[in-house]
Amino acid sequence: MRKSLALFLLAAPAFAAPKPVVHWQVTNPPAKALKRGTKLNLTLTGQIDPGWHLYALEEPQGGPIATEINLAEGSPADLIRVEEQKPKIVPDPIYQLPTGFFEQSANFTLHLQLDKSASAHPIQILIRYQSCNDRVCLPPHTDTVDVPLTTN
Known part of the structure; x- marks a missing residue:
């Protein structure tokens, strides 16, 4: 019994969720209160770990x-639309297809319009993505970035 418990405990870290390799932030959050119905652009930046x-x-x-x-x-x-910086397009070593991807960082511009009844709740941005290196891909997952918002 002890031997199998020890083996399970040693194997447990292999089943843990992988550590994120992309770190998200909004680089231009609203600096002042916005009128309801206002259009705004937010820049979402992902800093990508080396490799x-x-x-x-x-x-x-x-x-x-x-x-x-x-x-x-x-x-x-x-969310009206999302624009991305121009991706690098090359044959992917894992998928053997030409794919568009970003290394080091990725910038996305989110074009938004506040609801006419918007209140001071944060805007929650959901980013679902997959990240890979030249040998392995992590399972797709979703990160959330909250953008504080005040309205008048």
Whole structure:
């Protein structure tokens, strides 16, 4: 019994969730109170750990999971569209397809419009993505970035 418990405890870290390799932040949050119904742009930046890459918003069928950016249900804004910086497009060593990806950092511009009834709740940005290095891909997962918001 003790031997099997010890083996389980040694193996347990292998089943833990992988440490994120992309670190997200909004680089231009609103500095003042905004009027309800206002349009605004936010820049979402992902800092990517060395040796890893993040996939673009559009990827070929049969390729990696494309990055998706949405707002959480109940956010006080509507996402009109998302623009990305130009990705690097090269044959992916894992998928053997030309894929678009980012190394070191990725910038996305979110075009938003505040709801006419928006209150002082944060805008919650949901980023679902997959990151890979040249040998392995981490399972896709979703990160959340909260953007403080005050309205008048």
